[in-house]
Structures are given as C-alpha cells and as structure tokens.
Amino acid sequence: MRNDNKTKSPKNDDTNAFTGTIQRVFNNISSAVSGIVNGFISNLRFSISLRISLIYIRLLLFSLIFIIFLYCIGFLVIMVPIIHREDQVLYSEIAMGISREEDIDNVVMPLRNVTKKEIVIFTQNNLIYTTVEDEKLYTVNRLHFDRTSRTLYYLNAINEDDIQITIIHSLNKYLSILSNIIKVILIIELLRIFSIIKKGRKINKKVLKPIMEMTEIAQRISVQNLSHRINVAGTKNELKDLAKTINDMMDRIETSYNNQKQFVSDASHELRTPIAVIQGYANLLNRWGKEDKEVLNESIIAIKNESNNMQELVEKLLYLARHDKKTLKLEKELFELKDLLNEMIRETKMIAKSHIIESEINCSPIIYGDKQSIKQGIRIFIDNALKYTEPGGKITIKCETENDGCLVSIIDTGIGISKKDLNKIFSRFYRADESRNNNKNGHGLGLSIAKLIVLAHNGKIKVKSKLGEGSVFTIYFDVENGTN
Incomplete structure (x- = not known):
C-alpha cells in the first residue's frame, strides 16, 4: 500500500476502447484467415470435390468466427454495465468515507478485500492513495496487459466532486468464462464441420459422377471411335444440359470428320483416273511414240485432255476449300440479269449446236451480287442439262418474276433423276447411277458449287425431275425494288 502525493493525471476516454479493440482483433483475424485460405487454394490444383469441401470449410470457419465475435x-x-454499476456503488462508499474524514486505509481495505479490486484515489489531480505498486495501472487508459503476471486489467475512472477514483479490474476471470464458452462453440462447430465434410463427400461423389463419366468417355474418344457418347440417363438439370451439349458437339465433329474423310477419298479417287491415263500414255510414248506418229498424236491429245480434266477438278476443289475456310470473296455489284442471261444463251447456242436451245426472258430484273459467280452457277446448271440430254433434245432457259424476286429456270428433256437420287445431287462427288451407266464425264462437284453460289446470294433452288422425261432446275434471286 502507498500513500503519497505524486501528481498523475490518467487519460479519461469516454469511448468504449475495449469493445473497439476486440472488434479490430476479430476483423484482422477474419481478413488474415481469408487471405491465407484463398492463397492456398489458388496456388494448388485440387479436384472439384476437394474445392467444394474447402469452400464448405471456409464458410463454416467464417461463421464460427462470426459466432464467437x-x-x-x-x-x-x-x-460491462454490471461492472460499472458495482464500481459506482464502490465509489459512493469510498467518497462518503473521505467526506467523513475517516482513515482512507480503514475505508478502502475492507472494500478491496471483499470486491478483489484494486483502487487508486485522486483529489484535485493529486494521487492520495493506491493499493497497487505498478504505476502503469493508474496512468494508462482503460486497458492494460501485464506481461509478468499475464493479466489483462480494465481501468474504470469515476470522477465526481473533485474526487477521482480509478477502480482496477482483473479480467482474467471473465476471460476464462469467455474462453470456456468459445471452447464449447469450437467443439460444436468442429463436429459440424466433420459431419458436413463426411456427408458432403458422399453428395459430391453423387453429383460429380456424371462429370467423371464425361471425363472417362472424353479420354476414350479418338479418331477410331468418334461414335462414343455420354449417357444422359440419371443426369439432371445443368449436368444433363451439359451432357446433351457435348453429345451434340460430338455429332457435329463426327459428321464433319466423316465428310472430310469422304472428301479426301473422293478427291483421291477422281485424281487417280487422269493420273493413270497420263502414266499409261507416257509409257506408250516411251515404247512406240518415237517412231509411230499416230501413237504420238493420240498420246498428246489424251494427255492434254486429262491435264485439262485435272485442272478443272483442282480448280473446283480449291473453290470448295476457300468456301469451307470462309476465305471466298464475292465482288457484289448491281447488274441487269437479263443481259447476263442473253449473253449465256448466245454462248450456249454456239457450243451446243446439236441441241435445241430456247429462251423465254419475260422480265428485266436488277440484282445485287457477284456477276461472274452467278454466271458460273447458272452455267453449271446449263452444262448439266446439256450433258444429260441426248442430241436433238431441247433446253429451255426462262426468266420470270415472282413477288419481290425473279425465277431463272433451266428445263431439259434429258434422262431425268430418280427419286432416290434427287436428295443427294447437291452432295459433293455424288453422281447418280444413270450418269455412271451412260459414261458421262464429271466429278460430281458442279451442282454442289452451284448451290454454294446461289446460297451466298440469299437465293433458293428448287428441282423437279422425272426419270426418262427430264428435269427442271429453278433458281430464285432477290431483286432491287421496282426493277422487275
């Protein structure tokens, strides 16, 4: 015990520093835990199941910290209000004893022994009595942690009637109670975490089973077995939609791959014939062409024809390749379709003198498109009609209006197309049986190119045909307003 006249003025802050300190501590802990967990997860590659479990744990830890807070x-x-009320009573008794001029020691010591609280008394900012030896305990404000005794003190200064009494509380008893409560909460929450993780693993396996099946099927898929598909039975909601989307994608990939294989195979087959012919005539020239002029002339003509045939095939293949790669450019402009058709009719009459060429041009539409490409497309239909119409047959080229567009029709009296072939004539390298049986030259690419040209100009194609009677190919084009 000390009783002296040292002048000490404690800082009297009315704000609740203790509550603020606790809040800052928990905020710092929460931020630190969140940063550690996020960094740990981002730096490691975990399975989806483990990531979900870690998210559960993180949420539970945050909830645990929040509950403790x-x-x-x-x-x-x-x-705190209970402590303040008790301190107010203690202050009243001490102040009453001082006012009666009783011995301070006789007043304070019984109260100290009963309340287990340390007491420091100031009058007019002068220290007149203290029950503690450590000067920090009556000079600090609100909170003080004694490292030696590992005790946290709370200082409550009451200042009335020129008498200031600082009552010092040891918070270890309260912290012990709070610590026991937190331990109970921790045990309960840890049991909850363990239970949720245990149940979550089962749920995750069930939920993620379709994804694992997708992974296994994707690993088995190769060029040799593109037909594998994900079993959508048992899947629900988003996973079912994902499985269907992947199956649809695989359907498109398989179709595209098969088309590519067929394209390469057909192109190789078409190139094999002219190459074989050229090699045959080259061998013939090597053996007898040097002395026999008839063999020499025959070989030169054959090689020239087959070279032209190969050039035509390569140009068609390049056209299709540019279209497939989206590098085919059309130079569109406004032009009068009637002039183009009349030009093509004159050209056809010059080269097809063995056929009857007729025309019915009843409109003069102006269309917007690539003039040369449209000419190439219509020329393919005309050449096709000439090829499959016997000499003396009739080819009619018509142009007429329909609504806001025009119709260009190529009508022939040729061999016609069977019903089974009608839906396949625009496929690449496809040739109907009738054309093969009649030994008609061609690669089966013309109509597919013509279709691409028409579609590139937002046009439509309609085909009517009857085996043995002929065919009608009708092309629809949009026209500029008021030009029909």
Missing part, C-alpha cells in the same frame, strides 16, 4: 460482444454488453 457475437458471443464476445454479447458478453461485453452484459458484463
């Missing part, structure tokens, strides 16, 4: 705040809200 609420318990601490609740504890403070309850205990």
Whole structure:
C-alpha cells in the first residue's frame, strides 16, 4: 500500500476502447484467415470435390468466427454495465468515507478485500492513495496487459466532486468464462464441420459422377471411335444440359470428320483416273511414240485432255476449300440479269449446236451480287442439262418474276433423276447411277458449287425431275425494288 502525493493525471476516454479493440482483433483475424485460405487454394490444383469441401470449410470457419465475435460482444454488453454499476456503488462508499474524514486505509481495505479490486484515489489531480505498486495501472487508459503476471486489467475512472477514483479490474476471470464458452462453440462447430465434410463427400461423389463419366468417355474418344457418347440417363438439370451439349458437339465433329474423310477419298479417287491415263500414255510414248506418229498424236491429245480434266477438278476443289475456310470473296455489284442471261444463251447456242436451245426472258430484273459467280452457277446448271440430254433434245432457259424476286429456270428433256437420287445431287462427288451407266464425264462437284453460289446470294433452288422425261432446275434471286 502507498500513500503519497505524486501528481498523475490518467487519460479519461469516454469511448468504449475495449469493445473497439476486440472488434479490430476479430476483423484482422477474419481478413488474415481469408487471405491465407484463398492463397492456398489458388496456388494448388485440387479436384472439384476437394474445392467444394474447402469452400464448405471456409464458410463454416467464417461463421464460427462470426459466432464467437457475437458471443464476445454479447458478453461485453452484459458484463460491462454490471461492472460499472458495482464500481459506482464502490465509489459512493469510498467518497462518503473521505467526506467523513475517516482513515482512507480503514475505508478502502475492507472494500478491496471483499470486491478483489484494486483502487487508486485522486483529489484535485493529486494521487492520495493506491493499493497497487505498478504505476502503469493508474496512468494508462482503460486497458492494460501485464506481461509478468499475464493479466489483462480494465481501468474504470469515476470522477465526481473533485474526487477521482480509478477502480482496477482483473479480467482474467471473465476471460476464462469467455474462453470456456468459445471452447464449447469450437467443439460444436468442429463436429459440424466433420459431419458436413463426411456427408458432403458422399453428395459430391453423387453429383460429380456424371462429370467423371464425361471425363472417362472424353479420354476414350479418338479418331477410331468418334461414335462414343455420354449417357444422359440419371443426369439432371445443368449436368444433363451439359451432357446433351457435348453429345451434340460430338455429332457435329463426327459428321464433319466423316465428310472430310469422304472428301479426301473422293478427291483421291477422281485424281487417280487422269493420273493413270497420263502414266499409261507416257509409257506408250516411251515404247512406240518415237517412231509411230499416230501413237504420238493420240498420246498428246489424251494427255492434254486429262491435264485439262485435272485442272478443272483442282480448280473446283480449291473453290470448295476457300468456301469451307470462309476465305471466298464475292465482288457484289448491281447488274441487269437479263443481259447476263442473253449473253449465256448466245454462248450456249454456239457450243451446243446439236441441241435445241430456247429462251423465254419475260422480265428485266436488277440484282445485287457477284456477276461472274452467278454466271458460273447458272452455267453449271446449263452444262448439266446439256450433258444429260441426248442430241436433238431441247433446253429451255426462262426468266420470270415472282413477288419481290425473279425465277431463272433451266428445263431439259434429258434422262431425268430418280427419286432416290434427287436428295443427294447437291452432295459433293455424288453422281447418280444413270450418269455412271451412260459414261458421262464429271466429278460430281458442279451442282454442289452451284448451290454454294446461289446460297451466298440469299437465293433458293428448287428441282423437279422425272426419270426418262427430264428435269427442271429453278433458281430464285432477290431483286432491287421496282426493277422487275
């Protein structure tokens, strides 16, 4: 015990520093835990199941910290007012004893022994009595942690009627109660975490089973077995939609791959014939062409024809390749379709003198498109009609209006197309049986190119045909307003 006249003025802050300190501590802990967990997860590659479990754990840890924080705040809200009321009573008794000029030691010591609280008394900012030896305990404000005794003190200064009494509380008892409550909460929450992780693993396996099946099927898919598909039975909601989307994608990939294989195979087959012919005539020239002029002339003509045939095939293949790669450019402009058709009719009459060429041009539409490409497309239909119409047959080229467009029709009296072939004539390298049986030259690419040209100009194609009677190919083009 000390009784001296040292002048000490404690800082009297009316704000609740203790509550603020606790709040800052928990905020720092929460931020630190969140940063550690996020960094740990981002730096490692985990399975989806483990990531979901870690998310569960993180949420539970945050909820645990929040619950503990609420318990601490609740504890403070309850205990601090009780402490202040007790201190107010203690202050009144000490102040009454001082006012009666009783011996301070006789007044303070019984109260100290009963309340287990240390007491420091100031009058007019002069220290007149203290029950503690450590000067920090009556000079600090609100909170003080003694490292030697590992005790946290709370200082409550009451200043009335020129008498200031600082009552010093050891918070270890309250912290012990709070610690026991937190331990109970921790045990309960850890049991919850363990239970959720255990149940979550089962749920995750069930939920992620379709994804694992997708992974296994995707690993088995190769060029040799593109037909594998994901079993959508048992899947629900988004996973079912994902499985269907992947199956649809595989259908498109398989179709595209098969088309590519067929294209390469057909192109190789078409190139094999002219190459074989050229090699045959080259061998013939090597053996007899040097002395026999008839063999020499025959070989030169054959090689020239087959070279032209190969050039035509390569140009068609390049056209299709540019279209497939989206590098085919059309130079569109406004032009009068009637002039183009009349030009093509004159050209056809010059080269097809063995056929009857007729025309019915009843309109003069102006269309917007690539003039040369449209000419190439219509020329393919005309050449096709000439090829499959016997000499003396009739080819009619018509142009007429329909609504806001025009119709260009190529009508022939040729061999016609069977019903089974009608839906396949625009496929690449496809040739109907009738054309093969009649030994008609061609690669089966013309109509597919013509279709691409028409579609590139937002046009439509309609085909009517009857085996043995002829065919009608009708092309629809949009026209500029008021030009029909």
